[in-house]
Every structure is written in C-alpha cells, then in structure tokens.
Amino acid sequence: MSKDIRSFFSVGAKKKPIPPAPESPKQKRKASVISSDEEDSPATPKEPTKKRKTTEKVDKKPNLSKLKKEPEEGDTSKLMEEDDELEKSLMEIDESTISTTKKDKRVTKAKTPKSEKKPKNDLNDSVLSDEERFERKRMAAMMYQKFKNRPTGALNPGSKEVPKGKPNCLAGCTFLITGLLESIERDEGNQIIKDLGGKVSTVVGKKLNYLITGEEAGLKKLATAEELGVKILNEDQFFDLIRMKSGEKPLSDNNNESPEVKVKKESPEIKKEKTSPKKVKKEISMTESPKKKIKKEDPSPKKNDSSKEVKREETSPKKLENEESLAWVDKYKPTDLKQIIGQQGPASNCNKLINWLKNWYSNHDGKKKLQRPNPWAKNDDGSFYKCALLSGPPGVGKTTTATLVCKELGFDTVEFNASDTRSKKLLKEQVSELLSNKSLYGYFHGQDVVSKKHVLLMDEVDGMAGNEDRGGIQELISLIKDSSIPIICMCNDRNHQKMRSLVNYCYDMRFNKPQVNQIKGAIMSICFKEKFKLPPAKVEEIILATNNDIRQTLNHLSLLSAGKDLDLKTKPAEEKTAEKDLKLGPWEVVRKVFSSEDHEKMSFYDKCDLFFNDYSMAPLFAQQNYLQVAPKAPKNEIPERVALTADALSLGDLVEKRIRSNMAWSLLPTQAVFSSVMPGEYMSGRFTGQINFPGWLGKNSKSNKRSRMAQEIHDHTRINTSGSRLSIRMDYAPFILNAIVNPLKKHGNDGIEEALNVIKEYRLLREDIDSLIELTTWPGKKNPWESVDGKVKAALTRAYNKEVMAYTYSAISGVKKKASAAAADENFVIDGEEEGGVVSEDEDDEKVENDTLIKAKKKTVATSKKGSSDDKKKAPAKTKAGSKTKK
C-alpha cells in the first residue's frame, strides 16, 4: 500500500516529478494525491501483496540509513527499529492531518510503529492473537480521533487559479470529492461542478466518472474507486480537465499521460457533445432551466471573482437557448398592443377595452349615476358596465389583448381560467376576498407603490359548467354587481345558453376573426425571422385551412418548419392533415358532393365524410340542389341520371326514418351512401346555378302552420259540420269563405248581416276568417277577400265584436292572459239555434246566465280586437240590447 502512494507521488500533478524519499512533510501535503496509470494493479487482492510491497518500497529508498538492514527484513523485530519514512508511508494520511506540532507527531509515531507491524504479520500468517486484536482496535480509535480533529476548509485557499470553463463542459460526468483540496473547499468544488453541468455524487459507484482526492482522502473511497476503475484526479488534474473540456490549454500540458487525454479517448460520447454544443445546449436548457433559475436567485457565496464571471456568462446564453426551445406561439406572442393582429384602429375592441378600463374607476366611484345603455346603441363606451365580456372564436387574441391592455395601463391581473375550479363556493371564498386586496407587486419590484389597481380576468367563462363549477356563473354575476375592481370575462360563444344571464351585466365586445391578409403579413414576417421559406400562397392556404385562427396557423407553421429538411413529397400530406379537421359549411359540402373535379381526388370514404359534416342538413341540401347540377353525361342520359338520383334520395329518406324512429344511428353510413354519395356519383358535374338553402324546412313549417289553422277551424265549426279535419280543408273551406265574402262583395255594408250570420252559424272567430283565406289561397288565384272594400271589412269586424257571443275557445285563442277566468265557465251551453228544435224549459234560465257571462267575456274579446276605443266602450251596452232583442 505504501508503495502505491509513493508511486502516486512520482506521477503526481507537480510539474516536476519529485523524488519520493526525501520529501518534506510540507511538500507532501501539497501533493494532494493520487490516481492514474499504476492503479491498474491495485485491483488485485491486497493482503497477500502487502508484504511484497513493503519490501519493494524499502528497496526504492536507497538513501535511507536503514538500507543495510534490508536482508534481515523478514524479521519483524528489525522493522521495529524503524525509520520515519516507513511510518509516514503507512500512516500518510494521519501525518498530513497533523499539521500541529512535530513533536506531537513524533509521539504518535513512536506509538504507531508497533501497531503497524502487527497487522502485517497477521496478514502473512493469517492468524490473530488477542493482543493483536486489541492493538487493532486501539489503532482504529486513534484514527477516528484524528479524523475528528482534522481541520476543515481548504489548505491554501485561493492559491490556484480556478478555470472558468465553458458552461456545461462537464455535462454527463459525475464527480465525487473526497479529502481536503488545496485551493478550494469541498462545497465550492461541488458548486463548480454543478455550475459546469456535472453531477456530484456522494457515493463511489459505477456511475461515478471521476474521484477527486485531496489530502486525507477517504481510504475506503479510494479503494472502491480503484476497484471500479474510476479515474482518480487531484485538484490540479481536475482543473486541467475543466480547461481541456472547455477547449483551453491545460496548464499541465507537459504531462502526456494526463487523465484528460484518456478521458477523451474513452468517452466518445462526451466528445460528441463537445462537437455539437448547440444540440446539447438545447437539451440541457430544456431539462435544467428550472435549476438554473434557482441558481440565479441565490448565488452561492464565492470568493473568486472569476467564478462569478463564469456565472454571468452562463446566464446570457441561457436566455437565448430558452427562446429557441419555445413554441412559436409563445415566442412570437405579442408583447405590445401594436403587435396584436387585427386590433388596430380607433374602433377596435382593443381600444374600446383600453378606454373602458381607463375610465373604470372614474365611472364607478359611486358619484356618477349611469344609465343602462340601449342594447342597440352603436357608440356605447360601456361605462355602465363593471364587467367586459370578450367573445370570439379561439385563436383571435382575446386573452392576449386583455392581458396586454392591463399591462399597458398598469393594472395587475388576477386570472382564473378553466383549469381553476370556479364553483360558487370557491368564487365566493377566494375571489371576493381578492377583489378587496391591494397588490404588493409594485412594492416588491422597486416601485414602492402599493397598487389598488387590479383586474380580475375570468378566462373561458363558458367552460364554467358541470358539477365542478356549479353555480359559478351566478356567483360571478353577483361578484360583478358589487365589485370594486374591473372584471374582464372571456368566452367563445356569446350566444350560448349558459352565457345568457351573464351577458346582461357585461360590456359586450365581440372579437371577429382577423382578415386573411392581416394574418398573412404577420405570419410572413415570422417566417422570415425563422428563416423558413414558404410561398405566400401556401401561407394563405394554411390560414384558410385553420379558419383564420392565428394560433393554429402558427402551430401548423412550426410543424412544417420542423420538417423543412424532409422531402418535399411529404409536405402535401402534412397540409392535408392540416385541412382535414375543418368543418365544412353545408354549402361547401353540397358543392363538393356534386363537383366532378373534387371527385377525382376523393376516395369513397372522403365522400362519405362529406355527409357527416352535418348529417341532418346534408340530405336536404342534396335534394334541393341536385337539379342545379349539369352532370358530365351525354344529354340523352340526363333524365335517367336525374331519376336515379331522385330514387337514391328517396331511399335515403327511408333510412333516415329508420334512424330517427328506431334510434338506429348505426345506419348513418348507409344514409350517407344513399343521400350523399350516390347522388354525387350520378350527378357528378358542375353547378350551373346558385346553391339554395333547402326549401323543405320552410315548406314544412308552412304546412304545419296551415294544418294547425285547419284544426282550429275544424274545432270551432265542429258542432255544425260533419266531417274530419281533412274534409274541412279540402271541401268546406272555400265554400264557407265564399258564403261570407260573397254578400260583402255584392251588397257592401248591407251584406254584413248575412256574412255575420254565416260566421255565427259556424261559430267562427274573427281570426278564423284570415285562416280560411290563407287555406284557400293558391298561387295565381285571386284572393276573394281583397276584392272586398276596406270599409266593409272594418264594419264587419266592428259588427262582429258587437254581436257575436264569446265561445269557450275565444278566450283561449284570444287574450291568453284572461284565459284562466274564461276557462272557469267552460261548461256553459250554447244552443245550436237551427238544430235546437226541441227547446227544453230550463233553456231560458241558462240564457240568462249566458247574458252575464257574455258581458264579462265581451270585454276580453273586445280588447283583443283591433276595433277603436269608442267601440269598446259601446260594446257592452249594445250587446246587452242585442241579446235581449234576440230573446
């Protein structure tokens, strides 16, 4: 063992190999240790070799006086006589620590020899006596004492120049410092290693690359390091390693066998890292950025100015690296109001928001009384509202605008978005407190201002739903009502059901999608900055494909730029994926369905997918528009094509009925084929006319309305007519109408009596006449009602209001509010005057009852009619008279 250490000295980091024997203790101390070429051997079992080594060592010391005694070495007693050298070599560590007094050393040394020799003997004989064991223990205890007493701190602080080293030059290497280094403390050393990207380990293991030893290095550590083949460096070698790695010239270049060279050879990986520093940097900046931040914040106390400099240098490239790794969306995020796309100009939302926010405190200081503005007022500045609602599609810059505006005006923001739970309870507890707080941000940032100006940003308020955010909107509204700070809400769909209640309390600002050209300009400049060449047409295509969504456009671009080295052939595929997730409008769909040009590019599945853009509208659009298409077919084939298309659509309708009535949604693809793919195939060509909105919807609601009218008339006339609703519509309606209109036409005012008789007979309401007119109008046929003089019509209405009794249903179809009162007497009986051949005795009584009832009702009917106010007043009196005369 002693021999080893000797040899280390010879190889040691000193510029000149020092003859080992005559070293003074001081010199030895400086030679802080270890490792290198000769360490290969120690891997072999130590104990058997020990003795041999001692002999060798003695051989090597020719100048020692004890040289003569060598031949007798085998005898232990001779060793007892002893020389200093031997002792030192064995107890080297002890010695180095004891820098106290020489005398002390001597004393200990005087004691140690004995203890030393015994183990050696034992090793040889592999027999231990009790005495020897005791000796061992004593020695261990002593060594422990020494260890406890050993001084801390560097031996000669600042005696050597610590290399600056390039950042991360030690990346991938693991270090362990043991013992006392000469010029730096252990902690300092660790810090340097960490700063340069290396790792510091605490245990000697397989992953350890370098063991840095100082004086009094741990024996155990040394031994395991040797065993595992870990490079062992002293302080100088370590510094040289740093210099080498960062490309400088090592101080100890005379030493060809220096470990660094070896390291280079042995670890090509590290070399590689060196050659492509950029890449490594990127990686590292990604992984270690948080760590660096921490470092920036609490710089470890360093004595060396140079090391501080190193740090400063590190920080600047770090920033650059961070930017490189940022997503484009974040990298080119507007940092200034002027950079927001599509928010320039005095009428822009951005400006509105600024004005609103600027004037917020003056508007809401409690002195002004503000009027709720007319919802249709154009130039409202929103001063009434305490909250602003920014709405618009995703990716147009709502959040960006809001945060930038706040920043510009010096407001601090408190943001809640969808990732926060925003239930009623939480909003109440947390946010309402926040609203009355003061911000200390300015205080901490050297402005010495405690600001009261802050803004609550509620992002994605339309996401406030579900169990998690239950009652959130309601609570938000109540927050808005008595908020002392401005609140800005953001949502995508302003017209959403959930937003209904909120919009009443908000200054409404709608963000529209920016124009393609606006986006294009910004995108092109980004492309230029990124040195990524893309033809403007392509950019436009991407913008259109993303539906003017700036964020998504940027994402697509960065995706494209990542693959810019790839073959051009792969590009179209990428762009296709970019386009695919776009939802097409029904007009676009139907154009594609029938366009033969698009068909060339499309597979069967693509055609099916067209249908699924909106499966409820697609068949209607196809049916409405297939006749507008000129199919690519010989002219005589066209009728057949049309017939086939119509047939397919009819089958598609069958499928749809099945789907809707049986919930058989799995049939949708079948319907896609019948309602969209097959018509598209048959009529594949180009559009000759305009694409129309399906007429079916309008016609359907029209026919529903008419059948409702018919049912009403049926209900009213049922007492006197026979026949179903259908027969009323198809047979009765025109005749009844004629019976009413003809006398009016012929006799004018004199015919009113006759017309009114018919109306009374069939118990029609005044509105029913209008319904009858609608039910009997046909295109191209003159409306008989129009030929009646307007005055006569008015007179008829007046007469009707005066004379006709109320029916049970008149209250229902008339004034709904009073329906309940009228409904109470549903049971009153009205005679069919003609049929009532047999009039029972109690009829008179009933009629009296009716009279009162009629009067009461009359009012409701009268108010519902258009008659003049005079008529209304007269009405009750006259009815009374009228009904009496009737009797």
Added chain:
Amino acid sequence: MALWVDKHRPRDLSKLDYHKVQADQLKNLCKEGDFPHLMFYGPSGAGKKTRIMCLLRELYGGGVERLRNETMTFTTPSNRKVEIMTVSSNYHMEVNPSDAGIYDRVVVVDLIKQVAQTHQIDTAGQREFKVIVLSEVDELTKDAQHALRRTMEKYVATCRIILSVNSTSRVIPAIRSRCLGIRVAAPTEEEIVSILQFTCKKESLHIPEGLAQRIAQQCDRNLRRAILMLEACKVQQYPFTINQEITELDWQMYLRETANQIMLEQTPAKLEKIRERLYELLSQGVPPDMIFKGLVQNLVLNCDMELKAKTLQFAASYEHRMHNGSKHIFHLEAFVAQFMNIYKKYLADMVMDDF
C-alpha cells in the same frame, strides 16, 4: 245561415235518403236498448257522421243535439299538457284523438276512463251508458289503438264507443273484432242526383236533371262535396242551366295542371318547378297519397299500356316508400323524375318509329 250541407242534413234515421235498410237495422238496434261498440266505416262524404248523430238521437232523444264545446287537458307521462277540443252533449262526447298527434294514446286512455268511470246518476235518462264517438280512428297510432282495445272491454258496462273510420285497413284487427262494423258506402250517382233535386226542392229552386248529373259525376261520389258544389252553382248563376260552369275545387285544378306540365316538358329545370307545385299542394294539406292518385290518373291518359303499367308500378312503389319514409316530397319527386325518364324515352322511341 248555414250552408245547405249542414242545413238539410237529416236528423232522424227515418229521414235518411239512402241505405234505408241499414237505417232500419240501426233503429232496431236501438229498440233493443243496448248495443255493442260500433264502427262506422266508409269514404269521406258518405254520411257516417250523419248516421251516428241520427242513431244517438234515436237513442237519447233531442237532448243529444244540444252540443257544447269543451277543451279537455291531458297530461302526458312526460308532463306535457295536451289540449283537446271535444264536442259533447249530456249523453255523449265526440273526440278526435288524432288531434293530439303522438300523444293520442294518453287522450284515448284518460278520456275514456274519465267518462266511463262516472255512472249515469240521472236514472230518468234513457240509457245506462254514455256514448263516446271517436272520429278518425284510422289515424291513431298503433300505440293508441292497442290502448283502446283494453279500455273498450273494461268499461263496456258504462259506455259504448262508436268509431268513425275511413278505411278499416288501418285499424288493428283487435279493434275491428270488438266492434260491430257498419259499412256506410258512398252514395251512387243516381242517389246523389235525387238528393240534389230533393235539396233544391226544399230550397224551392228548380234544377235541371243534366246539371244534377254533372255535379254528381264531378263530386267523386262525395255527397258533401256535391251539395257544396250545388250551392256554389246557385250563388254563381240562378236560374240553373244544364251547361253552366261548375266550380271545381282549387286543389283538384292545381293537381291536374301539375300533371299536364309534367307531360309537357321533361327536363331537370321543369322538375324543379314541379317540385314547387308539389310543395304547394302538400302545404295546402292535400294528402300525399291523393296527390299520387291525382297525378297518376292524369298522367296515364296519354300513355300506351306498357307505359301505364310502368307508371303504376312506380307510383305504387314510391307511395309505399312515402308511407315508410318521413319526407313526402322526396318520394313524390322521385316518382315524377322516374316518370319523366320513361316518358321521355317513350317519346324518343315514337319519333324513331316514325322514321
């Protein structure tokens, strides 16, 4: 002043103008004092409702003619309120459950329960049971029909149900077997002529035999329509002449005109115009099967046998599809498109043959 149809409607079984044997049978039925559930079936305008009212009058006396409107409200299981207008007297109640659309089942069940669960307190009343008249039962959903058959049996002690049906084919057999079916066939043309003359006599007018016959031919054996036409003729021109114009119903004219246009031109553009006309017919409430019928009748006029057969085949298959489908226009249009196709080919062949 009511229209003649309603004014001169017979109110007594003995005064009915045709199906007199049947009238006697109904009278006998009433004499027995009790009768089973009845089902009157026959085409529109044949006199079903008239016979039902006559029967009720025979049963209860003049009281049934004192009618009143009532609105009844039913609550569906999904808590939706359905309002139904009913016409009722002290003895009977007339309902059209199909007014409630898909909720007709609730109406059928609840209404019958309501009416049937209350016994006739007035023992002086002539009968122990009330009568419920359900019209347009063939329009009921299957659900409602199935609900009906159980209720019919259960409450037979307190109420009788009279069904008025256009076609028994759409009534489930279970109901058909529970009722005594009474067929009210449409009157023959001769009967119509005699009725028209009788009506004119009552109005103290004179109608030439020829005009009455023409009206009878045009009215599709629908007596209601015949009398309405007669009155319209009177309004237009009196005294009557044999060849005077008879106002046709608008929808019939429109339908015929549509068919004529199909015959005129067979192009996609024309088909689009036809579609508009079909929409118009549908929105005016002309039943789509009637549109089919009207179209086919007019279209086959100019066709040879082969083409007729094809046309009929198409019409049948598309009408079937229409009943199974949801949007009528799709199938009507498909039929028209198919006809245009075959007709155009037919015309082209004719031209070829000429050469």
